[in-house]
Every structure is written in structure tokens, then in C-alpha cells.
Amino acid sequence: MMRLIYLVGVVLVITVQQAAAIDFGETLKEVLKSGVEEKIAAENKETAAPQVASSENKTILNWGNPSVEEEIQIGRQITGNLLGAAPLVKDDALQKYVNQVGRWVANQSERADLPWHFGVIDTEDINAFSAPGGYVVITKGLYRKLQNEAQLAGVLAHEIAHVVRSHHLKLLQKTQLLDLGAGLLSKKIGQNHEIIEKVIGRGAEVCARSLDQSAEFEADRMGVVLTARAGYEPYGLPEVLQIIGQTAEGDNSVALLFKTHPHPDDRLVKLDEAIGDRFDAVKNGKTLEKRFYKLKD
Amino acid sequence: MKFIKCILGVVLMSLWLPVMSQAAETGSALKADVLRQEPYSDALKIGNLARGETLQILNKKGAWLKVKTTQATGWVRLLSVKRGSAALFNPVKGVWDVASGRAGTGKVVATTGVRGLNEEELKNARYNEAEVKKMEHYIQTIQEGQQFAKKGGLKAIKFPYLPSPQGGGEP
Numbered sequence: 001m002m003r004l005i006y007l008v009g010v011v012l013v014i015t016v017q018q019a020a021a022i023d024f025g026e027t028l029k030e031v032l033k034s035g036v037e038e039k040i041a042a043e044n045k046e047t048a049a050p051q052v053a054s055s056e057n058k059t060i061l062n063w064g065n066p067s068v069e070e071e072i073q074i075g076r077q078i079t080g081n082l083l084g085a086a087p088l089v090k091d092d093a094l095q096k097y098v099n100q101v102g103r104w105v106a107n108q109s110e111r112a113d114l115p116w117h118f119g120v121i122d123t124e125d126i127n128a129f130s131a132p133g134g135y136v137v138i139t140k141g142l143y144r145k146l147q148n149e150a151q152l153a154g155v156l157a158h159e160i161a162h163v164v165r166s167h168h169l170k171l172l173q174k175t176q177l178l179d180l181g182a183g184l185l186s187k188k189i190g191q192n193h194e195i196i197e198k199v200i201g202r203g204a205e206v207c208a209r210s211l212d213q214s215a216e217f218e219a220d221r222m223g224v225v226l227t228a229r230a231g232y233e234p235y236g237l238p239e240v241l242q243i244i245g246q247t248a249e250g251d252n253s254v255a256l257l258f259k260t261h262p263h264p265d266d267r268l269v270k271l272d273e274a275i276g277d278r279f280d281a282v283k284n285g286k287t288l289e290k291r292f293y294k295l296k297d
Numbered sequence: 298m299k300f301i302k303c304i305l306g307v308v309l310m311s312l313w314l315p316v317m318s319q320a321a322e323t324g325s326a327l328k329a330d331v332l333r334q335e336p337y338s339d340a341l342k343i344g345n346l347a348r349g350e351t352l353q354i355l356n357k358k359g360a361w362l363k364v365k366t367t368q369a370t371g372w373v374r375l376l377s378v379k380r381g382s383a384a385l386f387n388p389v390k391g392v393w394d395v396a397s398g399r400a401g402t403g404k405v406v407a408t409t410g411v412r413g414l415n416e417e418e419l420k421n422a423r424y425n426e427a428e429v430k431k432m433e434h435y436i437q438t439i440q441e442g443q444q445f446a447k448k449g450g451l452k453a454i455k456f457p458y459l460p461s462p463q464g465g466g467e468p
Contacts, residue, residue, distance in 0.1 A: 016322070029383035039432050046321055079432070080426060081420075081422045081424050081425075082419070082422065083429060084428070085418045085421075087428050092435075096437075098358075100441070100442065100445040101445075103441065103445070104442040104445055107443065108453060116436070117433055117435070118432075125414035135349035139414065186445065208420075209415045209416075214461075218461065219458040228458050229453055230451060232451065233359070235375055235376075238375065238376055239375075242378075244380065245381065251468065265327060265379055268379065269327055269328065272327070272374070274460070275459065278459065280338060280360070282454070285359075287453055288449050
């Protein structure tokens, strides 16, 4: 367990280091300056071209194909960091409700066996996140925009799709961070408990990173299908995209969402191309606006 | 008499206001499409929509919206319409253009609206074990999910994933 936490920490260190071109936190800078940065840079040079190296690199731990248990631990760590940035809304009935809707939608996926967890976090930002192992978080700001249960199901279904297709896990693997991290862990960082400890406590920045656009479009396509499979009207997710698309780009509440996702208009066009008339035969899908849980404030 | 006129005016105004507030929502066409007489793909074609054309949204039925353009009123697919009056996204300029800071500094300039969950906050977030435990406490089992669905009259259906129109990727 401890070993795993170390590793996740390493992943976060390097993740942030990779994102250095975008922005770099002072605290992390300090941490990295204590020698780790140079070591990582050296290691990076050694492994040169990422694509080639990933197949040749010998991993110490099996990070190319983590077990379900390991996947859940990675997701749990990331979710804990995210909840450190914004805690859950203090409303048991709300949290239970999103878990009920989310669980039912997740039941329709290939990974119904995961211990799925859903939560609404206390921020007016408009966004939703997922982490490996079945952790899904939606912001209060986005929840506030929803009008019925089918729309909530659509949003959760998009995030469930990211987990089912291991999009975030692949992102970490693609950049070779996990393999490299394992190497560093045993060779160097393993001796420096303090650095890891410091970094684990900071860094849900992985939640601020973009996936490939194709991964977002794929999650949209799967999201509408999971919504339909669950017996809802399939257009819950596109309706939410239409609502979000109305929010001005300069509005801070959508800054991160717009930065990390294709524009809602573009997502709607892509969904339209994929759907065509395929849903015409789906009748009696429900929206359940009456059951939709209303926020207390 | 003047008083009565005044009262009458207020009453008329109050009757008028709800009508005003129900004024049709505006929107625009995301792509060129066909307007149909009924909300079915084989219904009679009664007009065309040009990309970017503004319209009024009058009604919704399943995957269809009833819209009014300057030329006609008819049904169009929901996914062909962008709601609201915000300018249309320009795919020619590229999606990267949307968030101007994307490839740049990544610093989002504060303009309007509420404070978002920004990168700075995420970066400085400290792991919160108590909140994770709390989140995990709300877990629902597969069976509880089924019961919840049943209460709402939701029935699961079989439906295959949609293939990527661009090809590639998993279906």
C-alpha cells in the first residue's frame, strides 16, 4: 500500500513536470528543485522517443497493465486530491441520489463489477471528472444547470465511459510516466520519503489535463448509448452540451471545461454524425424531471 | 375613471407578462438541414435550414425540435440546433482557438462570473482522506441500482455502442 502511494506520488510529480510548459506551481517547483527535477530530466533523455521507448522499457512493476485493485488505488488517490480542492456538498440526500442514478447507468456498462462512487462537489465551476477505478465527480455548478434525471444520467454516463475505456490510465501510460516512475522509485526517490510525502499532498492537477479529443468524442458516443440502455431518453447528454454551449466563453465557471474539452458545438456536431437516425427506434425513454433532486441552495 | 383605467392597465399588463416570458427560445442551425412537417425522418419536407441561420425554438418532442425560421415553421433534428444566441463556433478556425490560453500560458484571465475550480486550486489541493471515505460511504450495490430504476419505471434496453463516424478507435 505504502509502495503504491509512493508510486502515485511519483506519477504526480512527473505528470506535473510534463505539464511544466503550461504552468508550474511554486510549491512544486521548490520540491522539484531539490534535485528531483534534474534526475527526471536525465531519465527523460535516456528514454528519448516515448513511443519507441514504451515497448522497450522494462518495467519494474506492472504499470502497463495494473490490476483492478491498483487501478482503484490510483483513482482513489486522485479523487482524494480533487476533494481536497473542493469538498462534497453537505447534502446526504443529494449524494445518495447521484449514486443511485450513477450506479444504474454504470450497471449498463462492461464494468458493472467496479465499486462505483459518485459525488457532487461544492464549487460553482461547471465541470465533471472521473478517475480510474470508478470514481466520478460532478460539480454543483454543473448540477445546477440540469433539468431532469436523463440529463444527469447523460453527464455521469460520459464520465463512466472514460473509466470503462481507461482513458486517464492510458494518458498516464502514454506519457510513459508510470514506467519511468517505477524506475525512479526504486533507484532514487525511494530514499527520499520527504519529497514524495510533500508532493502527494498537492496535485490534483492531473484533473486539469486534457485527454485526446478522440477520447472525449468516444465518451460522448458511449455516454448517449449508456443513457439509452438505462431506459432514459438518449438526448440527456446533448441537451447538457447545448446548455453549456450557451455559457459565455469568458465566464470563469467554464474556463477549465472549455480548456480541456472540445467546444460543445463541435461535440454536438460529432454526436450528430455518429447518431444519425440510430435512436429513432428508441421509444419511451424517460426524463424523470419530477424525481430529479433539487438543490437546497 | 382614471383610476379604473389605471387598474385595467395593470391587469392587462399582468396578463401580457406571462406571454412575454414564454417567448420562444432563440437558437441557430449548427449545420444545413431539412425542415419537416412532422417529427419523423420520413415526414414531408417543407423547407431548408442554412448553417448559422437563426431560428426560434417552439417545441420539443424526443429527438426533434419544432422551430420557426423566417421562411417556415417545422421540425428539425435536435442535434442540428444550437440553443441560445451565442455566436456559432467556427470549426474553420479550429477548436484550439476556443480557449485562447490553451497552447499559451494556460493562465485564465478572470473576466466575469463566479470563481471557477482553476488549475491553481487543483495544483494546491491537499489529499483529503475524510472526504474520500465520505464519498465511498454513499456506495450503491448493483441491486440497489436496479431497485432505484424500477421505482422510476426505467427499463434497460439493449443497444450497441455507436461506431466512430471518422473511423478508427473502438466502436
